[in-house]
Amino acid sequence: MNKGLILRDLCILRDELPLIEVDYDIKPGEVLTVMGPSGVGKSTLLAFITGTLPSVFRGMGTVILNGEDITMRPPHKRRIGILFQDDLLFPHMSVGANLAFGIPAGGSMSSRGGTIDAALVDVGLGGYSDRDPATLSGGQKARVALVRMLLSDPNALLLDEAFSRLDAELRAQVRDLVFRVAKERELPVLMVTHDAEDAKAAGGKIIELESLSKG
Amino acid sequence: MLRLLPALTLLVMLGPVIAGLWGTVLPAFGHLPAAGLSGPTLDPFRMLFDWQGLGAASRLSLITGLIATLLSLIIVAFITAGWSGTRSFRVLERLLSPLLSVPHAAAAFGLAFLIMPSGWIARLISPTLTRWDRPPDVLILQDPLGLAMIAGLVIKEVPFLLLMTIAAMGQAQPRRSLRVAQALGYGRLSGWLKTVFPRVYSQIRLPIYVVLAYSMSVVDVAVILGPSTPPTLSVQIVKWMSDPDLSMRLTGAAAALWQLALVVFALGLWWLGERLVGRWGRHWIASGRRGQFDAPICIVSLGLGALSAGAVLFGIFGLIVWSFAGFWSFPNVWPDTFTLRSWDRHGPNALATLGETFLVAGIVVGLALALVLGCLEAEHRSGRSLSRRGLWLMYLPLLVPQTAFLPGLQTLLLNVGADIGRLPVIFAHLVFVLPYVFLSLGDPWRSWDVRLATVANALGASPNRIFWQVRLPMLTRPILTSVAVGIAVSVGQYLATLLIGGGRVSTLTTEAMALASGGDRRAIGVYGLMQTFAALVPFTLALLIPTLLWRNRRGLHE
Numbered sequence: 157m158n159k160g161l162i163l164r165d166l167c168i169l170r171d172e173l174p175l176i177e178v179d180y181d182i183k184p185g186e187v188l189t190v191m192g193p194s195g196v197g198k199s200t201l202l203a204f205i206t207g208t209l210p211s212v213f214r215g216m217g218t219v220i221l222n223g224e225d226i227t228m229r230p231p232h233k234r235r236i237g238i239l240f241q242d243d244l245l246f247p248h249m250s251v252g253a254n255l256a257f258g259i260p261a262g263g264s265m266s267s268r269g270g271t272i273d274a275a276l277v278d279v280g281l282g283g284y285s286d287r288d289p290a291t292l293s294g295g296q297k298a299r300v301a302l303v304r305m306l307l308s309d310p311n312a313l314l315l316d317e318a319f320s321r322l323d324a325e326l327r328a329q330v331r332d333l334v335f336r337v338a339k340e341r342e343l344p345v346l347m348v349t350h351d352a353e354d355a356k357a358a359g360g361k362i363i364e365l366e367s368l369s370k371g
Numbered sequence: 372m373l374r375l376l377p378a379l380t381l382l383v384m385l386g387p388v389i390a391g392l393w394g395t396v397l398p399a400f401g402h403l404p405a406a407g408l409s410g411p412t413l414d415p416f417r418m419l420f421d422w423q424g425l426g427a428a429s430r431l432s433l434i435t436g437l438i439a440t441l442l443s444l445i446i447v448a449f450i451t452a453g454w455s456g457t458r459s460f461r462v463l464e465r466l467l468s469p470l471l472s473v474p475h476a477a478a479a480f481g482l483a484f485l486i487m488p489s490g491w492i493a494r495l496i497s498p499t500l501t502r503w504d505r506p507p508d509v510l511i512l513q514d515p516l517g518l519a520m521i522a523g524l525v526i527k528e529v530p531f532l533l534l535m536t537i538a539a540m541g542q543a544q545p546r547r548s549l550r551v552a553q554a555l556g557y558g559r560l561s562g563w564l565k566t567v568f569p570r571v572y573s574q575i576r577l578p579i580y581v582v583l584a585y586s587m588s589v590v591d592v593a594v595i596l597g598p599s600t601p602p603t604l605s606v607q608i609v610k611w612m613s614d615p616d617l618s619m620r621l622t623g624a625a626a627a628l629w630q631l632a633l634v635v636f637a638l639g640l641w642w643l644g645e646r647l648v649g650r651w652g653r654h655w656i657a658s659g660r661r662g663q664f665d666a667p668i669c670i671v672s673l674g675l676g677a678l679s680a681g682a683v684l685f686g687i688f689g690l691i692v693w694s695f696a697g698f699w700s701f702p703n704v705w706p707d708t709f710t711l712r713s714w715d716r717h718g719p720n721a722l723a724t725l726g727e728t729f730l731v732a733g734i735v736v737g738l739a740l741a742l743v744l745g746c747l748e749a750e751h752r753s754g755r756s757l758s759r760r761g762l763w764l765m766y767l768p769l770l771v772p773q774t775a776f777l778p779g780l781q782t783l784l785l786n787v788g789a790d791i792g793r794l795p796v797i798f799a800h801l802v803f804v805l806p807y808v809f810l811s812l813g814d815p816w817r818s819w820d821v822r823l824a825t826v827a828n829a830l831g832a833s834p835n836r837i838f839w840q841v842r843l844p845m846l847t848r849p850i851l852t853s854v855a856v857g858i859a860v861s862v863g864q865y866l867a868t869l870l871i872g873g874g875r876v877s878t879l880t881t882e883a884m885a886l887a888s889g890g891d892r893r894a895i896g897v898y899g900l901m902q903t904f905a906a907l908v909p910f911t912l913a914l915l916i917p918t919l920l921w922r923n924r925r926g927l928h929e
Contacts, residue, residue, distance in 0.1 A: 203825075206825060206828065206829060207828070208824075208825050208828065210754055211753075211754035211755065230833075230834075231825070231828035231829070232827075232828045232829075232831050232832055232833050232834070233831075234829075235831065236829055237829050237830075238825060238826060238829045240822055240825075240826070242820075242822070244820070244822055244823055244826045245926075246823065246827075246841055246845070247845065247924055247925075247926025247927050248844045248845050248847075248921060248924050248926075248927055257827070257830060257832070257840070258830035258831070260831060288923050288924050288925055288926070289926060290924065290925035290926035291925060304830065305829070305830070308829070308830040308831055310829070314829075
């Protein structure tokens with residue numbers, strides 16, 4: 157089977173003018189970095205891949221994940237994890253409930269609880285299951301968001317400026333954690349950033365986007 | 372299913388308005404099968420124009436409406452200009468927000484108890500200042516100029532417009548503009564008026580039109596505080612519509628159309644005024660004058676705002692005191708004796724009526740909330756947000772004067788022989804409740820971070836699961852607030868309950884209004900208080916429930 161995330165002839169248009177064009181195969185464990193000035197439509201590219209493209213845009217091309225064409229699939233059936241610059245933990249749920257929300261349904265309550273506790277221990281947050289997410293530090297929230305995404309068992313990973321809100325030291329830490337886990341699980345990663353450090357740490361191919369519709 | 376909801380909502384909201392207008396047009400041209408009459412004829416209009424009081428009643432509607440709206444707008448604009456961002460402003464905001472829910476009738480009764488010749492103000496200054504040892508024989512309430520009525524409208528419209536202005540300011544970034552203006556040497560007031568007000572005004576235009584249309588056609592406030600010979604046009608319409616002689620309905624219908632024309636005329640006049648003030652304002656901005664009277668205007672406006680809030684608060688306090696008053700001789704400030712007799716006599720019936728009031732309000736708000744949430748979710752899923760035209764449609768039921776379409780709706784129901792009772796009343800209330808629920812929930816709903824939905828999607832959650840498990844619980848507070856707004860609107864409905872209920876549905880508002888002519892202040896105190904209570908309790912719960920429910924979730928209390 158053809159593992160990985162294949163972006164075949166992607167083109168996103170706004171008002172019938174092309175905004176971005178990408179054509180690339182991301183292999184399992186590989187990180188593709190997309191760089192470019194803000195406003196060039198990097199996040200729009202991710203929205204197309206997750207299936208949440210705003211109606212003012214139009215996307216063309218094919219997204220193939222592990223050999224399956226998912227271009228027309230509803231967003232919740234694509235199994236593509238995404239991390240934003242904000243943690244976006246659900247504020248009305250405890251840390252544990254946030255994680256449980258993402259775990260695919262099935263299994264006994266106690267086995268689900270066990271999965272959650274083990275995953276928290278893995279990132280140094282053992283015993284945090286009942287905490288209110290609002291009481292965590294920035295780095296802790298970022299780790300919970302990462303764990304929540306991983307527990308949903310995604311087949312690919314998208315990073316939308318995921319580290320830009322963290323300060324320099326924390327940033328390197330969280331970044332290394334994310335890349336390490338992605339490599340372990342052989343996930344194809346697409347990272348959007350405007351930070352050269354992020355791109356260097358990813359160690360993969362870098363695509364520089366520039367505005368196609370400068371007029 | 373979800374895709375059909377916006378259309379269904381529009382139908383529920385505008386259907387009765389359009390049907391009601393049609394039901395007004397027919398009898399206005401002499402067609403009323405229920406009374407064995409068929410048109411078309413211009414007789415109803417001839418009858419209307421033969422009525423001696425038409426000129427005075429029309430003038431009264433027009434002038435009280437325009438002045439009340441203008442006065443409320445000026446007070447709100449100056450308070451916001453002079454004080455927004457300060458502590459006094461926040462105090463005033465806190466004070467005024469609960470007042471928004473006080474029903475118009477209760478506020479009007481309260482004001483009446485303050486300003487009438489035997490009211491609290493007269494008692495306070497008598498006999499030391501006035502040498503009155505009995506209530507003076509002056510026409511303060513129901514004065515022929517409608518001044519008391521204007522005051523009654525202003526004290527209720529100031530909180531409404533102020534909260535609308537505060538909501539509109541969120542998008543205008545007033546602080547930065549003001550800072551720039553002040554750096555250029557402008558005073559607070561003129562700086563704000565020149566840089567922020569034009570943007571804010573374009574946002575609160577529709578609410579202002581609503582206030583104008585409402586003030587011109589209001590019935591309950593006009594009955595309590597307005598003049599009676601002749602009364603305002605809308606009160607006269609209701610009189611004609613409830614006349615046992617069915618042919619009087621023809622005149623009433625003609626008058627309802629005349630009322631609609633008056634409101635359209637007033638809106639046109641206001642629109643013209645906007646143009647003129649706009650032109651003058653551009654000139655004023657270009658003149659570069661920095662403003663010299665800022666300080667006194669600021670102080671006066673805050674004083675007027677406080678006076679308006681105080682009038683409602685002391686009015687409600689007056690209702691409380693009257694409901695417990697035994698014998699109360701003039702000019703004593705306090706009753707000679709306190710007693711529970713009024714509550715013993717009226718309490719049980721008032722409580723039963725409270726049940727009916729909440730039953731109607733509960734069903735209405737439940738329906739409204741389901742429709743509004745459905746519309747908003749459909750909007751979210753289709754990615755198309757409400758257009759400008761859509762917003763106008765939301766406001767339309769509030770812009771058409773009630774007295775123009777409710778009588779027609781009643782006549783239609785009469786013609787088709789529909790059972791008049793609770794169900795039609797519920798649908799009539801829905802016309803007014805839906806827009807308010809939609810408008811109060813729309814902004815918080817749309818400002819929810821949609822990336823949360825993207826993340827939840829990425830975690831494998833379906834749109835329905837996101838709606839029920841993520842979005843609804845996160846928006847508990849605004850949802851409960853919009854429920855409280857809806858209940859307050861339903862509780863306050865007078866005309867819709869009176870006409871469409873055909874006297875068979877009595878809510879606290881219709882009961883309180885039925886007491887208005889009798890002048891039994893103790894009974895009015897009981898019913899007015901219950902009415903206020905019915906509108907205020909849901910607001911208190913809307914504040915309390917999320918606080919308790921999410922007491923361990925700090926992220927929801929920003």
